[in-house]
Amino acid sequence: MSGIAVSTTINGDEVEYLCQADETLLDVLRDRLEMTGTKEGCGTGDCGACSVMVDGRLVCSCLVLGAEVQGSTIETIEGMADGADLHPLQQKFIEHAALQCGVCTPGFLIAAKDLLERNPNPTEEEIRFGLAGNLCRCTGYDKIVRAVQDAAQEMKG
Amino acid sequence: MGFDAAFEKKKKLNSVGTRPLRPDGVEKVTGKARYGADFNMPGQLVGRILRSPHAHAKIKKIDTTKAEKLKGVKAVITAKDLPDLTDGNSDLYDVLDNCMAREKALYDGHAVAAVAAIDAATARKALKLIKVDYKILPHVTDVDEAADAKAPLVREGVFTTGVDPKPAKPSNITNRSQYGHGDVEGGMAEADFIVGRTFKTEQTHQGYIEPHACVASVNSDGNAELWVCTQGHFVYRQNCADLLGMDASKLRVTSSEIGGGFGGKTHVWSEPVALALSRKAGRPVKLVMSREEVFRASGPTSATSIDVRIGAKKDGTVTAAEATLRYTCGPYPGMWAELGAMTAFAPYDFANVKTVGYEVLVNRPKVAAYRAPSAPMAAFAVESAVDELAGKIGMDPVKFRIKNAAKEGSRASYGPVYGPIGIGPTLEAAKKHPHMKAPLGKNQGRGMACGFWFNFGGQTCSNINIGEDGTVNLAVGTVDVGGSRASLSLVAAEELGVPYEQIKAVIGDTGTLGHNDMTDGSRGTFSSSLATISAARNAISIMKERAAKMWDIPVEHVEWENGHAVAKGKKYGNLPKLSVKDIAAKAGRTGGPIAGHSELVADGAGVSFATHICDIEVDPQTGATKVLRYTVIQDAGKAVHPTYVEGQYQGGAAQGIGWALNEEYIYGKDGRLQNPGFLDYRIPVCSDLPMIDTQILEIPNPNHPYGVRGVGETSIVPPLAAIANAVSNAVDARMTHIPMSPPRILKALETEAAE
Numbered sequence: 001m002s003g004i005a006v007s008t009t010i011n012g013d014e015v016e017y018l019c020q021a022d023e024t025l026l027d028v029l030r031d032r033l034e035m036t037g038t039k040e041g042c043g044t045g046d047c048g049a050c051s052v053m054v055d056g057r058l059v060c061s062c063l064v065l066g067a068e069v070q071g072s073t074i075e076t077i078e079g080m081a082d083g084a085d086l087h088p089l090q091q092k093f094i095e096h097a098a099l100q101c102g103v104c105t106p107g108f109l110i111a112a113k114d115l116l117e118r119n120p121n122p123t124e125e126e127i128r129f130g131l132a133g134n135l136c137r138c139t140g141y142d143k144i145v146r147a148v149q150d151a152a153q154e155m156k157g
Numbered sequence: 158m159g160f161d162a163a164f165e166k167k168k169k170l171n172s173v174g175t176r177p178l179r180p181d182g183v184e185k186v187t188g189k190a191r192y193g194a195d196f197n198m199p200g201q202l203v204g205r206i207l208r209s210p211h212a213h214a215k216i217k218k219i220d221t222t223k224a225e226k227l228k229g230v231k232a233v234i235t236a237k238d239l240p241d242l243t244d245g246n247s248d249l250y251d252v253l254d255n256c257m258a259r260e261k262a263l264y265d266g267h268a269v270a271a272v273a274a275i276d277a278a279t280a281r282k283a284l285k286l287i288k289v290d291y292k293i294l295p296h297v298t299d300v301d302e303a304a305d306a307k308a309p310l311v312r313e314g315v316f317t318t319g320v321d322p323k324p325a326k327p328s329n330i331t332n333r334s335q336y337g338h339g340d341v342e343g344g345m346a347e348a349d350f351i352v353g354r355t356f357k358t359e360q361t362h363q364g365y366i367e368p369h370a371c372v373a374s375v376n377s378d379g380n381a382e383l384w385v386c387t388q389g390h391f392v393y394r395q396n397c398a399d400l401l402g403m404d405a406s407k408l409r410v411t412s413s414e415i416g417g418g419f420g421g422k423t424h425v426w427s428e429p430v431a432l433a434l435s436r437k438a439g440r441p442v443k444l445v446m447s448r449e450e451v452f453r454a455s456g457p458t459s460a461t462s463i464d465v466r467i468g469a470k471k472d473g474t475v476t477a478a479e480a481t482l483r484y485t486c487g488p489y490p491g492m493w494a495e496l497g498a499m500t501a502f503a504p505y506d507f508a509n510v511k512t513v514g515y516e517v518l519v520n521r522p523k524v525a526a527y528r529a530p531s532a533p534m535a536a537f538a539v540e541s542a543v544d545e546l547a548g549k550i551g552m553d554p555v556k557f558r559i560k561n562a563a564k565e566g567s568r569a570s571y572g573p574v575y576g577p578i579g580i581g582p583t584l585e586a587a588k589k590h591p592h593m594k595a596p597l598g599k600n601q602g603r604g605m606a607c608g609f610w611f612n613f614g615g616q617t618c619s620n621i622n623i624g625e626d627g628t629v630n631l632a633v634g635t636v637d638v639g640g641s642r643a644s645l646s647l648v649a650a651e652e653l654g655v656p657y658e659q660i661k662a663v664i665g666d667t668g669t670l671g672h673n674d675m676t677d678g679s680r681g682t683f684s685s686s687l688a689t690i691s692a693a694r695n696a697i698s699i700m701k702e703r704a705a706k707m708w709d710i711p712v713e714h715v716e717w718e719n720g721h722a723v724a725k726g727k728k729y730g731n732l733p734k735l736s737v738k739d740i741a742a743k744a745g746r747t748g749g750p751i752a753g754h755s756e757l758v759a760d761g762a763g764v765s766f767a768t769h770i771c772d773i774e775v776d777p778q779t780g781a782t783k784v785l786r787y788t789v790i791q792d793a794g795k796a797v798h799p800t801y802v803e804g805q806y807q808g809g810a811a812q813g814i815g816w817a818l819n820e821e822y823i824y825g826k827d828g829r830l831q832n833p834g835f836l837d838y839r840i841p842v843c844s845d846l847p848m849i850d851t852q853i854l855e856i857p858n859p860n861h862p863y864g865v866r867g868v869g870e871t872s873i874v875p876p877l878a879a880i881a882n883a884v885s886n887a888v889d890a891r892m893t894h895i896p897m898s899p900p901r902i903l904k905a906l907e908t909e910a911a912e
Contacts (some may be wrong), residue, residue, distance in 0.1 A: 049366055103367040137419070140807035142802075
């Protein structure tokens with residue numbers, strides 16, 4: 001059973017892999033590349049736990065095929081911190097206790113980073129609708145929204 | 158261990174009550190934290206489970222020959238590979254039967270066979286090659302239909318227990334329980350106003366974002382390992398060992414980081430299957446449930462039907478209250494209605510009260526605990542009736558509740574006499590809260606409701622190990638579901654008198670600590686803090702002995718103050734104090750490693766009460782609702798890490814909001830679940846909710862040195878009723894069926910218009 005050869009850039013590194021035609025990008029990241037920071041909550045694009053950026057677009061990696069991303073640039077949670085320096089969103093999530101179990105957190109961080117890059121000064125409502133594709137069952141979202149608000153303030157400098 | 162009032166009076170608490178960063182935060186925001194599905198073993202196979210598409214069917218024959226012959230398939234198992242070793246233990250037999258159906262498939266999603274293969278594609282192919290010959294049987298999924306004498310029987314030979322004489326005919330009702338005191342009919346005769354209604358709630362799922370996942374590896378010598386997301390790895394170990402005929406000591410279970418549980422990860426499902434596959438294949442097996450499997454085969458809570466009748470005098474004194482509660486259990490007996498019957502009237506001091514619970518079998522998945530299991534539905538029924546009764550009398554609903562609230566010395570409706578409790582204070586706080594006085598607009602309604610949960614203690618074992626450099630490892634056996642490593646590190650820091658940063662808390666695996674019960678019943682921080690306090694005090698007493706040796710003075714002259722051994726008395730007072738670091742550095746010469754252990758049953762979990770207030774807007778044209786404002790007021794006893802206590806309050810409220818307004822299992826006439834996914838089973842998203850305000854009250858638990866009570870569960874108890882009361886006030890019609898989805902609200906509006 002031969003695989004499909006794919007070349008991509010993931011978190012700045014050139015990565016090549018072989019995958020089957022029916023494998024999702026999420027499967028490739030988690031099972032072939034051992035990048036388990038991206039989580040699977042549903043496999044049907046409903047929970048956002050597998051959110052990654054593909055060529056600057058926020059996607060559910062469970063809805064993208066591994067073979068589709070030939071030549072693409074992918075960003076995952078593993079690339080969000082700059083070495084030992086956390087991204088302001090990562091820091092604010094910890095400070096505000098915006099995670100309890102933490103399994104939805106990688107997806108929320110990817111989605112929130114994308115939101116703030118598109119809209120550096122979001123209202124509470126814009127944050128709530130901007131993150132409506134990510135499910136969290138622990139926090140009731142209150143502390144997540146506050147963490148994003150605080151990070152937005154800090155990123156504006 | 159009793160409450161130490163000195164902590165409060167002298168404000169002696171230095172660490173407990175502060176809000177430091179959690180120790181596992183960086184791992185979790187960088188994606189490094191390893192959850193159930195994030196672990197792999199060499200030579201690992203992929204496990205998959207075949208599930209019944211029928212709600213109720215006899216399994217006539219399973220033919221696995223073709224699947225076994227498929228290249229890449231390493232093991233295929235059915236119930237035959239999980240022989241019955243339960244030796245008459247019917248509870249354990251039910252767990253076994255739920256893991257792998259034996260004679261009958263009892264619900265849509267019931268496991269009937271499983272495979273282990275070299276990859277997922279092969280495993281999926283193999284499942285399709287397994288032929289199951291079913292004889293479809295009549296099924297029943299609705300609670301009231303199942304309780305009816307004419308209903309198809311889910312199990313054979315079930316005669317209701319708890320009734321005398323024993324019924325002549327079998328039924329789907331496994332047990333009747335009763336609680337209360339006084340003379341209900343006599344009390345009703347004294348009432349000026351009586352409210353009586355029937356309420357229904359639909360079945361919901363805990364909805365943790367992480368599906369069940371494990372990696373099992375069984376060796377030919379009987380040693381085995383299990384990596385698993387669970388709320389209780391010690392309990393999983395014993396269950397799996399019992400079901401597979403293994404020595405518990407040889408099965409090492411490591412709990413992964415857990416991606417939410419809420420009670421749903423207190424029961425084994427796929428773990429014994431993964432172990433059986435590994436045993437047969439001789440290789441490690443990873444088994445991860447899909448979201449569809451999570452909905453069809455794990456969780457959920459009971460669907461209920463509840464009759465309530467409450468009578469009161471004109472002055473607002475309740476004279477009698479009674480409730481009859483019917484709860485679904487899935488196809489196996491449970492005590493879910495009994496928990497409802499115990500909690501229903503717990504916030505109140507009623508002279509005459511009676512509750513009766515009926516456990517009802519249905520062809521739905523086996524019910525699992527869900528955050529304060531059974532209490533939210535009972536509270537929905539009771540608190541709705543209480544609100545309606547206050548309205549009939551013409552009393553403010555908060556004042557009516559205050560007048561009838563239980564207090565210290567009241568006899569609880571479920572039996573015991575209360576110690577110091579928080580129901581009165583949460584109601585008084587609600588009365589004074591600005592939320593109560595905020596103006597409301599058109600189509601908007603305000604509701605409030607109270608909630609109760611027992612809280613549990615249970616078996617707990619912790620270790621404190623002091624390193625050679627004087628830093629501290631705290632090993633606990635209760636899984637950290639939402640920040641307890643932070644709170645327990647605060648407790649260890651408090652006792653030892655060292656900074657929080659000097660403590661590193663870990664969850665020990667089953668080989669490193671004595672048995673620990675589950676993280677359930679809101680026991681994690683309560684029970685493990687008791688064990689941590691006790692372990693720290695044991696470590697301190699050893700460090701005092703070591704300091705005495707270092708100084709060569711009698712140990713009676715050594716005290717422990719602010720993280721240091723201090724020599725006391727005229728004779729020794731000039732000796733310079735010794736830090737943990739100083740003592741640890743010399744440990745090799747004063748008696749060896751320093752550790753404090755604790756093994757205890759954490760008795761005395763203080764009961765917990767909450768009052769919630771919410772404002773809802775209803776769109777009269779579509780029946781759609783919007784939560785405008787939400788306030789949680791709850792007694793924590795003592796908030797160890799207040800930020801994470803707030804998080805528990807907010808999270809429980811959000812789950813309750815979802816339950817009240819949207820979430821429900823929808824079954825077709827064929828008994829199949831029609832919405833096993835997050836698209837059609839819609840849990841609240843960020844844009845559905847407002848900020849959730851919290852107010853922490855601290856009425857000390859007399860059975861804990863700092864006054865700590867469990868805080869995790871009570872927050873899900875009031876929302877169903879609080880929201881139902883708000884919607885009822887907004888539309889001026891009593892809502893009696895949860896969830897209050899737009900069609901149900903429209904129906905209520907139409908009925909009201911017709912009247």
